[in-house]
Amino acid sequence: MTLDDFLQHVKARRPLDTPEIYRLMNEVNDEARRITCQMNYTYHTQEELRVLFSQLTGHPVDDTFRVFPPFYTDFGKNIRVGRNVFVNAGCHFQDHGGITLGDGCLVGHNVVFATLNHDFRPEHRAAMFPAPIVVEKNVWIGSNATILQGVTIGEGAIVAAGAVVTKDVPPRTVVAGVPAKVVRSVD
16 A cells, blocks of 8 residues: 555545555654654754654645644644644644644644544454544644544634534634533634
8 A cells, every 4th residue: 555545545534444554554653753753852943843844744834834842743644734834842643534734723732633533343443534634724722622533623713722622613713621612703
């Protein structure tokens, strides 16, 4: 299986449950760990971090992108970031299913993006099911929030610190709590 085959497989939201898929995931994970170790354990300028992040994702990032290490991912090749995106320290991107951060997004400390879920049946628990996370333009995600698979956060929304987002967030709203619920509008 090639990386392109894998990305098409997860785009179709098909289960990750074969030796061939696990082998590719392990290979990509090895590269992701190598690059994130470089990012996290030696000082780098933002320009150098952008080069490393581009290597990690396999796509160039805009000169306005900023990331504060440490940064963690177990895949890396299914992350897309727009212009003027800021990712603060300690974030975890489980991006197998795809993570997209639109222009102007701000991601607080220790935010977790989780694009995989396991099978509920104990005898099939190792099977994983991918679904993308899409964060539209100008979203602010507060520290220690968790965003779960298949969620879209609408343009201009705010996710409060510590929230666990399990469902789509309407544009220009503030969500808070566990699970996150709309608490007000952004007006």
